Amino acid sequence: MTDSSAYRVETTSRLAQWKIDNLASCTYRKSDPFKIGKWNWHLSVEKNRVLFVKLYPEISNLTRENPPIASFIIRVVSSAGDRKALTHPEVTDKQLKNNEDFVWAIDVPLTTGKFIIDVEFLDLKAASPGGGEPCSIWDEETTEKRANATALVSLGRMLTESIHTDIKIIVSDGSIGAHRAVLAARSPVFHSMFAHDLKEKELSTINISDMSIEACQAFLNYIYGNIQSEEFLVHRLALLSAADKYDIADLKEACHDSLLEDIDTKNVLERLQSASLYQLPKLKTSCLRYLVKFGKIFDIRDDFNSFLQCADRDLIAEVFHEVLNSWKGF
Structure with a gap:
C-alpha cells in the first residue's frame, strides 16, 4: 500500500471501506475525506490502551447548518485468511456533528496486521427544508419526478379511471385496460404492434403472461406518469424486464440507476x-x-x-x- 492509498477510503453509494496495513508505527491516523450522501466524511483510528474508531462528517457550512442523522453498521474486519470481524451494535438515527459524536472503543488487540474498517450506511437523514421531522435523503422522489416529466398529469387519470380505454393487457393473474395511443407513444414495440396487422391490433389485447397484475400496474403507472416511489422500488426488477422487452429507454435507465443505490x-x-x-x-x-x-x-x-x-x-x-x-x- 502506497502512502497516498493508506488514507484512501473506497466507497459505493452506501458502503465505505478503509484498509489499514499496519497501525503499529503510529498512534493516530485519519482517512482522506470520502463522500456518502450529501456529506464528506472521515474515519479515524487512535491507538492507546484500547483502539478508538471514530466516524464523523467533515466540518463545513452544510454540516453546521444541517448535520447528518445517520443509521449505520460499522465493523472492524481482519483481512487475514480467517476474516474475523468485530461488529458494533447497529447505530440508529445518530446525529453526527463532530469527531466526538461517534467513538467506538475496541479493547481487542488489533494494533498489528492488516484490518479493514467497514461502514454500511443504512440511512441518512437531514432536516426538512420546511421544518418538521427529518427525512431520508434517499427517499427523494426522483423516480416520480422523472416519470411526471415525460407524461401529462392527466394521463394518470385516464388510466386510474379507465377513461376511454381501447386495449386490454392480459397478465398472469388478471387484466388491465389501457390506451393504444399512450402505449405506442412510449414504446416503439407497442407502436409496431398497432401499426401492423398483428393479433394485438385485431383482438385489442396484449398478452404479458410473465408479469403479475401488480407489476403490470406499476409498469403502466410509470408510462402514464402516475407511479409512486415505493411502488417503483418494490417492482424494479419486473420493470427492468418490461423496459428491456418493450424498449422504454428512460424506464430502463431509472431501474438501472435505482438498482445501483x-x-x-x-x-x-x-x-x-x-x-x-x-x-x-x-x-x-x-x-x-x-x-x-x-x-x-x-x-x-x-x-x-x-x-x-x-x-x-x-x-x-x-x-x-x-x-x-x-x-x-x-
Missing part, C-alpha cells in the same frame, strides 16, 4: 445476473466490485456456491477473472 449481500448476486442479462455494464461493475474489492464474496459463500450452479458460464468466468485480478494487487 442499494446493493447489499442479500441482492448482489441477483442484480449481477440481471446486469448480465439486460446488458447493464455499470451495474455489473458495481456488483463485481462489491463482491471482490470489498470482500463481500466471503460473507455469502453458500449463496455464491448456489450461484455457481446455475449462472451463465460467461458471467461466472467474469467473476473469477475479477477475483484473479484482485489477487494480483496483493
Whole structure:
C-alpha cells in the first residue's frame, strides 16, 4: 500500500471501506475525506490502551447548518485468511456533528496486521427544508419526478379511471385496460404492434403472461406518469424486464440507476445476473466490485456456491477473472 492509498477510503453509494496495513508505527491516523450522501466524511483510528474508531462528517457550512442523522453498521474486519470481524451494535438515527459524536472503543488487540474498517450506511437523514421531522435523503422522489416529466398529469387519470380505454393487457393473474395511443407513444414495440396487422391490433389485447397484475400496474403507472416511489422500488426488477422487452429507454435507465443505490449481500448476486442479462455494464461493475474489492464474496459463500450452479458460464468466468485480478494487487 502506497502512502497516498493508506488514507484512501473506497466507497459505493452506501458502503465505505478503509484498509489499514499496519497501525503499529503510529498512534493516530485519519482517512482522506470520502463522500456518502450529501456529506464528506472521515474515519479515524487512535491507538492507546484500547483502539478508538471514530466516524464523523467533515466540518463545513452544510454540516453546521444541517448535520447528518445517520443509521449505520460499522465493523472492524481482519483481512487475514480467517476474516474475523468485530461488529458494533447497529447505530440508529445518530446525529453526527463532530469527531466526538461517534467513538467506538475496541479493547481487542488489533494494533498489528492488516484490518479493514467497514461502514454500511443504512440511512441518512437531514432536516426538512420546511421544518418538521427529518427525512431520508434517499427517499427523494426522483423516480416520480422523472416519470411526471415525460407524461401529462392527466394521463394518470385516464388510466386510474379507465377513461376511454381501447386495449386490454392480459397478465398472469388478471387484466388491465389501457390506451393504444399512450402505449405506442412510449414504446416503439407497442407502436409496431398497432401499426401492423398483428393479433394485438385485431383482438385489442396484449398478452404479458410473465408479469403479475401488480407489476403490470406499476409498469403502466410509470408510462402514464402516475407511479409512486415505493411502488417503483418494490417492482424494479419486473420493470427492468418490461423496459428491456418493450424498449422504454428512460424506464430502463431509472431501474438501472435505482438498482445501483442499494446493493447489499442479500441482492448482489441477483442484480449481477440481471446486469448480465439486460446488458447493464455499470451495474455489473458495481456488483463485481462489491463482491471482490470489498470482500463481500466471503460473507455469502453458500449463496455464491448456489450461484455457481446455475449462472451463465460467461458471467461466472467474469467473476473469477475479477477475483484473479484482485489477487494480483496483493
